[in-house]
Structure formats: structure tokens, C-alpha cells
Amino acid sequence: MARQLTPLGRVLLVLSGLALLGYGLHKYGVLDRVAALVAPDKRAEGTVSRDDFGAPSGSPSAVPAGVTPGSTRPVGGGTRLSRPIRVAIVTWGGYAGGIVANRGFAPNRNSVFGKEFDVEVELLVIDDFEKSRDAFRAGGDKGGVDIMWSTVDAYSLEYGGLARLKPKAFLQYDWSRGGDAIAVDASIKSVADLRGKKLACAEATPSHYFALYALTQGGLTNRDVEWVFTTSAVEAANVFKAGRVDAAVSWSPDVYIAARERQGGHILASTREASNLIADIFVARGDFIEQHPEDLRRFVGGWLKGVELANANPDATAALLAKSFSGIGLEDAKGMLQDVKLPTYAENRAFFDPEGSLANYHTIYKTSQGIWRKIGKVKDVYEPYQTVDTRFMDAAAQWFPKASEPAAAEFQFTAAPRGNAAPILTKTVSIYFPSGSATLDENAKAVLDTQVVDLAATFGSAYLRIAGNTDNVGSPETNQRLSRARAEAVTRFLVSKGFDRNKFEVVGNGPNKPVASNDTDEGRAKNRRTDFEVLPR
């Protein structure tokens, strides 16, 4: 006797059928495949480790044989501009040189630019990043700008999107020196403590780059922290202030305020120590360079004359900044100037020369591009030489006759004992020495070149404690002596690269500071190491 199913029964039957079907599809991986097709996940990020920084200094940005970059042609041709050069800037002390040269933002005949260089300049404050890019895309003839600000690390990220404009970097107006910083809570004393912590920063910005640099040099990778990405640096500081993350990378003054306002908050590291990492640069549109090269040459000359004036008269410069930027008082302006270093003409030349400074445009561009590529933010690869045009810098030499004189070292190091100062981070490197010897072979030198020279150059203002360590094989006294001799050898090598001897503190720990057990081969191998401790001044 067949029984009619009730409507409810029918629904239940259909539902259980569907559930079975769904389970089956899931069990045999069909669902996952469908999901991967309909809604694929983001492309997996690669692991960024310390090996991604510090490309060997010999090879950056070599122009391949048979290629003549446009930037080798002499400056000439084109016409003089009949309107002011329009430049996008933000509220930031790094523009002091140009502001002094222009005596404010508005085009001004009665200024260094106008009187000495016969060029008119208009500085436009566009604090919103995307708006400034819109203005650059529009161009100076169409109400936008001819020149925009960038940082080398951000420029390598956005170059692909702007490549059709054939933009070229041509001037470095500042190094961030404290302008970017990492605020951390009380529990974090060094970079290694960030493992497993929540770290906030604005994605795909100089903050992000700084974070990656600090993490990797301190022995972590991008996978060792829990990232909390924000749209802007200000939000990253706010998230930290709200107590929702353990650390945040942001810029001045927000990051310092956030560190102060959160209980136990402090600054772990800033670009005051990582002094040669975030380089602010000007980028001009390709058509502007093509049409008005003489104006650009004069712009470079005038700006760098302004830098000389600004560096010589910090008080007057601060007053002018306070007057020019809206919402910035005199004290703020002084603080803004302390967060930057304005490179001179000679320093600019060294910066854009692939063989110039140890941390230069080419090394930073190449390194940062590699890192963005690894985490899936950059697809097309450009060589640094394609993105830069130094002809204007070279052609401005007539105004800077003293530039060829050797410059004084930027940072003065004293041999004062650093005592027990806590390092911001410790980079541990295994350098191979023959048994019982303190001689560096070519292999060891190559390791130092890639792992340490960049570290020492980037943390330009910081002291570096070089500590040799051994395993427990042999007598402690011999090991102690040997580890010190090896640290000395490393130091001598670094000094030969052009560093001040007083930058380094040499320590021989012998077997006294093991990081692993001396009972196994692997443990002993780990203990035979050199620690590079970055110490703030």
C-alpha cells in the first residue's frame, strides 16, 4: 500500500538528497575545484626574507650592451615653458629646499627660482596620494602637475601603472630621518619580539617597505607576523592607538603621538636609525622632459640652491614652512625639519650614481621592486636605469662648483662605549672561517657584501655591534680570543668598504652565548655565528 508523501516530507527528502550530493562533491574535491574556478583566492604571497635585501653592489642597474637609454642624450632642444612648472607635494618637511628657493608655494619672480634661475615654480599641496597621481596623469598643461613626489620604494611599485607616461626620477629632495617609525607596545623590545604579533601598516606604501626591511633584518619573514593592513598611515596609527594591534608602522607625527598615547607604547625603530632606506624623490612626466628640458635643469639647480640655503638657515626655514603649510605651527615645522635630511647637489650625484653611495637609487629601486614582486604587487620588471634621468643633475653642475670637493661624513661616530644599550634588531650571519683562523676568504666576503654591507649602509646613523660567537669545542679562552679576532676581521672588511671605524663595536663572546645546544652538530653549527646588533645612537 503506497503512501503519499506529505509536502514537508518531500521537502525533507529533497534537502537530504542535496545534502548527500553536496557532501559527495565536497568529499571528492569537486566543490573546491568549482570554488577555485568561480572564486579563486588571491595569488599566494612569496616569503620575503633577508636574502631579498642587499643585492650585491656590483651588479645593480647595468645598462645592457647595445641599449642606449634615452637619458644619455645631452640636454637640449625643446622650448622654454610659458607657465610655472607645477609640482605636487605633501605636508612634509622634505620640501624645504624648494619652498625656500620659491619663498612659498605660489609662482614667484622675486625668488631664487625666479631671479637666479629664471624659472617659475608652483608648489601644490596634494596630501591625498591618489589625487596626486591623478594630477600627474593629467599633466601640467591640463590643470594637473608636471612633477610629482614619490619614494624610491613606492615608485618601483607604481612604475608599471605609470610607464606609459615615461616618467623619470631626477632629483632626491630628502631622506626620511625619523619621518617613518615603528610604534610597539611594552612587551616588544626588539624586532625578534614581533614574531606572531599583530602589525598594522598601510599596504603597499613606504611603511610596508620599512616593516619588511626591519622584520627581515631582525631574523623574521613576512609570514612571521599577522598583518593588519590599512588604507593610510594615519589609520595604522589609529589602530595602534586603539589598542587593536601590538605594533604599527606609520609616519610622523601620527606614529609618535600614537606611541605616546598608548600605555607602555614606545618607538622600536625609525628611519632616524634606518637612515638610508626611504628616499623621497621627484618624478617628471616624459613629455615634460622631452619638451622643456632647460626648465627642468633650472628647476634642479634652483631647488638644490634652496637646499643649501635651508640647511644653512634652519630657523628661517622653519618659519617659512610654518607660514606656508596650513595648520602647521612653528614648533611643528621645526619637528618636520628634524625628520628629514635634505641632500645637497653632491649627495644627489652620489645617490643617482650606481657606483656612488652604498645605498643609492639603483640598489633601493631594484631591491624594493623584487620585494613587491615577491608579494604579488608588481608584475612587469623595469631596470632602474629605465626609470631615472640624471642628465639634468649632471647639467646643473655649473651652479655647484664646490660639489667635487670631498664632503664631510654625514654622521659622526665616537668610540664611546655603547655599554648595555639594547639593540633594535640583531642580524645573525654565518660566516665561514677555516678552523682556528680569523681570515676572511672570498666566500665570507661575498656573504658580508650581501648580508652586512647593506645593513650597515641602510642603518647609516646607527652603531653596529659585531659579536663573534663559537661553539664549545676547544678551550673557552682560545675560543674567546678567536671570536674576537674574527669580529675584528669582519670590521676591517667593512671599514675597507668606506665605513667609519667608530661605527663598529667589536665583541668576542666565545662560547658564552649559545643560541642552540652544543650537543648536536646542527646546534654547534648554529652557535658558530656572527651577530650584528643595530644600536641607536
Add this chain to the structure above:
Amino acid sequence: MTGVREPVSQRKARSLALAGFLSFLAVWCVLSYGGILPEVILPSPTEVLRAFPALHFEEALVRSAGWSLYRVGMGFLLSAAVAIPLGLLMGTFPKVKHFLAPLVDPLRFLPISALVPLFLVWFGIEEAMKIMLLFVGTFVYLLPLVVEAVENVEDVYLQTAVTLGASRGQLVRHVLVPGSLPAIGEALRVMNGIGWTYVILAEIVNARYGLGHLITVAGKRSHVDQIFAGVLVILFIGVVTDWMIRLANQQLFAWKR
């Protein structure tokens, strides 16, 4: 004055809409292919189309759309759940309305972005904070519209009901609520639109997936084609959800027409 409020047949309405859409496309094509605006400012339709595969396979476009839809949807539901009862109360009892007016009226002028730091403290950095931003963003507009909907129910109905001996509860249940619902349905449709305009702001912090987040990151990389593609997806979802709400309104309040 022909044509003023002249009814248009459904068929004609459709062809007009199609014509409007095609002319928009034509303007886009002329501006981009014609070289009037450079491609770095206005990418061409082909370029925007070409951005989709990368967005789909590398940037999780569908998941992002899903998450944004979820956030806007939750903000929308929450805002309806609070604003409709409160608005009915305020529209029905002017005393309540006057009591709350100094609180509610200025809220409409509130720049929502200023609330972000506060919301980070209150609601954290996960979904609650994003949904609450969207809730507040739509709520402040929805509430006055609900109040107005109740107030616009014609007095004739109320008086008739009173004459027939309706109690206070009956007046609300049988006159004010049904009388204002069609206008409230229309208000909800507007809210859906406003919700989508806030999605970039809502995804300002810790949005692993999200259309707003996707657009922001594309901006940092100067990928204008991807920005436009993201915006197109938002427009598409907006139009579809709008159409769904309109359909629901038509079904529910068929008597109104």
C-alpha cells in the same frame, strides 16, 4: 507641454533605457578610443575588460565582491531593523520626535570618516567595525525618511479610522504602518545605494577581501584599469540589488499603484 508626466509603455521604457546605456558606452568609446582623454586617465573599455582576468585569478575579485556584499547587506539590515521601528515611533508620536530631534538631526551632517578612530576602539578591526560604519552611514539618512513616510500618511485615513472607533494601537497597526510602508520600501532602495558609496571607507582597515580595498590597492599601484573594473563591479551589484528591492516593493505594495 506634451510629454510632461506622459506615461511610457513598459516596452518603450526598456528601449529607452537601452538607448541611454548605449549612448553612455558610446561617449566612453569616443573619449577613450578617440584619444580625447589619455588612457592613463580614462582607460578604454577593452582595457577595463582585460583587467578582469587578473582581478579574478590573482586578486580574488569574486570573494571581494562577496565580502563587500555581506558588509553592505548587514549594515543595511541593521539600519532597517533600528530605523524603521524608531522612525514609526517618531512619526506617530511627535513628542518622541521632538525629544530625539536634537540628537538625530545633526547626525546627518556627520562626516562618517571622523568616526573611524572611535569605531576602532569600540568595535575593533574585524567585521563589526566595518558593518557598524555602514550601519551609521545609512541609518542617519534612513531615519528621517521613515519619519517623513509616516507623517505623509494622509490625515483622512486617520480621521476615518478614529471615526470608526479605532484604538491607538489599531491606528498604528492598520493605518500608519501600512500607509507608510511603500514610502519606507522606496527609502530602503535609496539606502542600498548610499551603503555602496561607503564601502571604500568601511574597508579602510584590515579588509583582506573587499571591493573597496581592492580599488584602494589598485590606486597605490597606479592601475587605473583595475580601479575602473572594480567600480564597474560595484555599479553592477548596485544596479542588481536595486532592481531586486524594487521588485520586492512592487510585489509587496502592489495595492499602492
